[in-house]
Amino acid sequence: MAVISWWQFVRLPWRRYRIVGQVDAADEIPDKLPHKGAVLVGPASRYKWIAFDCPCPQRHRLIVNLEPSRRPHWRIENPRRLTLRPSIDDRAPERRCHFVLRNGKITWTNNDRRTR
Numbered sequence: 001m002a003v004i005s006w007w008q009f010v011r012l013p014w015r016r017y018r019i020v021g022q023v024d025a026a027d028e029i030p031d032k033l034p035h036k037g038a039v040l041v042g043p044a045s046r047y048k049w050i051a052f053d054c055p056c057p058q059r060h061r062l063i064v065n066l067e068p069s070r071r072p073h074w075r076i077e078n079p080r081r082l083t084l085r086p087s088i089d090d091r092a093p094e095r096r097c098h099f100v101l102r103n104g105k106i107t108w109t110n111n112d113r114r115t116r
């Protein structure tokens with residue numbers, strides 16, 4: 001009797017940020033990314049950016065620099081369970097989004113003025 005893996009047919013919502021793909025240039029980043037999906041930009045030998053949607057209600061696109069020669073820059077410490085260092089601190093006149101992405105999970109910092 002065949003065993004049916006029922007979980008293969010159930011689309012569970014992703015709970016963690018993870019890398020869903022790679023593109024060669026920033027203008028190839030899809031306008032719409034999967035929920036909690038991040039895209040690497042640049043050749044595999046040396047990624048330039050990582051792009052994903054902010055976890056705040058606005059879901060604005062974040063494009064984070066990975067090149068050490070440009071500042072500020074971030075490091076991907078764990079691509080499987082996406083960890084970025086240091087924290088992301090995205091500021092605009094109407095908002096500030098300051099959070100840590102570690103093991104694919106978001107931790108908001110205390111000093112932001114989020115509107116969640």
Ligand SMILES: [Zn+2]
Pocket residue numbers: 054055056057058059060090095096097
């Ligand atoms: Zn935001």
